[in-house]
Amino acid sequence: MHVNFAINGVERTAREIRTALRRRQQEEQVARQSAAPEMRGELKERVTALLLSCDLALSEPGVPKPAAEKIEVMHDLACEIRTRLGVAG
DSSP states (O other): OOOOTTTTTTTHHHHHHHHHHHHHHHHHHHHHHHHHHHHHHHHHHHHHHHHHHHHHHHTTOOOOOHHHHHHHHHHHHHHHHHHHHOOOO
């Protein structure tokens, strides 16, 4: 947007700037809203993969107890993320 201050008055210039700012905010909101579902989908896939990996690791025979405890913590965190994403368990 180019504003010629010699032609436009202060009020008109201020109005055009406010309009441009509102338009920019609306564009940002639309962009966020359209990106959110895609990001949720990607996160859901990653969380599912993480949970599967934890389950497979815990099912291995002879997993040392300290390692199993850490894997269980990761599993619990992934379950919490899944819950926050609204994914049924």
